[in-house]
Amino acid sequence: MKMTKIYEGPYQWLMFGRDENKPDKIIDTNQYVVRTGSRCLVIDPGGVELFAPMLAAVLHHAPVEEITDLFASHQDPDIISSLGLWDQALPNAKLHASALWEGSIRHFGCETIEYIPIQDNGGVITLDRVELQVIPAHYMHASANFNIYDPNAKILMSGDVGAALEEPGAPVFVDNFDEHVEKMRFFHQRWMPSNQAKRFWIDRVRDLDVEILAPQHGRMFKGDDVKRFLDWFDALQVGIAV
Amino acid sequence: MKKNQVKSQFVAVASIAAELSDVMNVAKEISLAAANAKAIAFRAGEKAKGFQPITDFINELAKDTINLVNNINLQAVKLYQLTVNEHKMTAASNQLARVKKLTGNAAYEASMNTSQEQAEQRKMDCRREFQSHVDQLLEQLASVMHPARAARVIAANSRIEASQAGEYLQSLQAVAESVDNAALVIHSNVQRCRTALSIINFTD
Numbered sequence: 147m148k149m150t151k152i153y154e155g156p157y158q159w160l161m162f163g164r165d166e167n168k169p170d171k172i173i174d175t176n177q178y179v180v181r182t183g184s185r186c187l188v189i190d191p192g193g194v195e196l197f198a199p200m201l202a203a204v205l206h207h208a209p210v211e212e213i214t215d216l217f218a219s220h221q222d223p224d225i226i227s228s229l230g231l232w233d234q235a236l237p238n239a240k241l242h243a244s245a246l247w248e249g250s251i252r253h254f255g256c257e258t259i260e261y262i263p264i265q266d267n268g269g270v271i272t273l274d275r276v277e278l279q280v281i282p283a284h285y286m287h288a289s290a291n292f293n294i295y296d297p298n299a300k301i302l303m304s305g306d307v308g309a310a311l312e313e314p315g316a317p318v319f320v321d322n323f324d325e326h327v328e329k330m331r332f333f334h335q336r337w338m339p340s341n342q343a344k345r346f347w348i349d350r351v352r353d354l355d356v357e358i359l360a361p362q363h364g365r366m367f368k369g370d371d372v373k374r375f376l377d378w379f380d381a382l383q384v385g386i387a388v
Numbered sequence: 389m390k391k392n393q394v395k396s397q398f399v400a401v402a403s404i405a406a407e408l409s410d411v412m413n414v415a416k417e418i419s420l421a422a423a424n425a426k427a428i429a430f431r432a433g434e435k436a437k438g439f440q441p442i443t444d445f446i447n448e449l450a451k452d453t454i455n456l457v458n459n460i461n462l463q464a465v466k467l468y469q470l471t472v473n474e475h476k477m478t479a480a481s482n483q484l485a486r487v488k489k490l491t492g493n494a495a496y497e498a499s500m501n502t503s504q505e506q507a508e509q510r511k512m513d514c515r516r517e518f519q520s521h522v523d524q525l526l527e528q529l530a531s532v533m534h535p536a537r538a539a540r541v542i543a544a545n546s547r548i549e550a551s552q553a554g555e556y557l558q559s560l561q562a563v564a565e566s567v568d569n570a571a572l573v574i575h576s577n578v579q580r581c582r583t584a585l586s587i588i589n590f591t592d
């Protein structure tokens with residue numbers, strides 16, 4: 147599992163991904179970790195297959211008792227099917243996830259971990275003195291769906307929005323936006339169901355100061371590429387399967 | 389745990405539920421046969437005098453069997469839950485062992501030890517609980533054999549009584565026949581349940 151530090155300040159943002167040992171047929175995912183003085187948040191911890199390499203990677207940065215928070219942007223198996231295993235590994239952790247998805251996500255196993263339901267209008271996750279905003283991104287692509295925004299680090303973890311299907315071992319940042327577009331087009335047209343929801347999301351994100359847009363698959367967008375992505379996405383028709 | 393062992397464990401538990409529901413149906417048939425026999429014996433009057441208490445007895449046996457099976461069914465549901473738990477705990481304990489292998493020399497590797505030991509402990513607890521539940525279930529299944537065996541004895545008696553019943557001979561013999569068959573079916577179903585249960589064992 148490859149680790150890239152994407153913010154370093156009084157706390158850190160770490161990106162994990164490009165796992166070499168991943169079985170071929172499962173989709174490659176990016177996991178994000180926010181590490182503060184005494185706590186650690188794992189954002190979209192990943193599927194069952196990824197649990198062991200992911201926890202092993204996080205143990206370089208935090209002991210299990212300080213891995214206090216998990217966040218699931220939505221209910222998909224590539225996001226959170228590892229929950230039942232984290233449940234056995236973490237002695238004092240909370241899972242922040244949609245209230246609407248609680249009944250589904252609990253199928254993955256959630257007995258020791260406390261489920262903190264996020265209401266439709268989002269909320270805040272506080273880690274020591276760091277406040278992360280939970281931004282509604284409903285229908286992007288799941289019916290109940292959230293992003294995480296850190297106004298201080300200017301990072302938006304956007305879940306499946308901005309995702310691209312990449313070759314194994316691809317670089318972690320977009321370096322040529324025009325070339326990158328083709329790896330994203332079908333994914334967004336097919337997985338994002340609603341132009342109306344997309345409009346709403348773009349308007350909301352344009353009001354945020356975003357230096358890094360960090361999706362759950364593929365590469366992150368930095369600086370001007372964030373704006374390029376928003377413009378490109380704005381012009382794209384989604385929900386094409388009907 | 390190897391894949392086909394996992395499969396056989398789940399299949400064994402599921403097949404027990406299926407066998408039990410068959411036993412239940414057969415017990416209900418006996419109950420019906422008893423009601424039927426009672427009506428015939430009533431019509432036969434004096435000629436089937438000896439048959440009347442037998443019909444009550446058949447009915448009792450059917451009721452006993454239904455009660456026992458109802459109870460065992462509940463236990464079988466519990467056994468299924470225990471199977472799921474055991475499977476989850478074994479997976480968790482294997483995965484935590486995998487984390488250990490992958491950590492290399494991570495700074496906080498040791499923080500995992502307690503979780504790992506606990507997972508191992510939970511796995512062993514699950515297995516113990518599962519095993520003792522299987523033992524209980526085997527005992528209960530053995531107890532279903534008793535009414536089934538008694539039913540066969542009664543069926544034999546019924547045949548003798550039926551021979552005294554003149555023109556009712558054939559219908560009463562048919563009753564005896566169906567009780568005997570039902571008892572045989574129950575006996576072999578229960579036997580299959582016991583075999584399925586006794587071959588379940590765990591290996592990592």
Ligand SMILES: [Fe+2]
Pocket residue numbers: 220222287306
């Ligand atoms: Fe998804």
Ligand SMILES: [Fe+2]
Pocket residue numbers: 222224225306362363
């Ligand atoms: Fe995804």
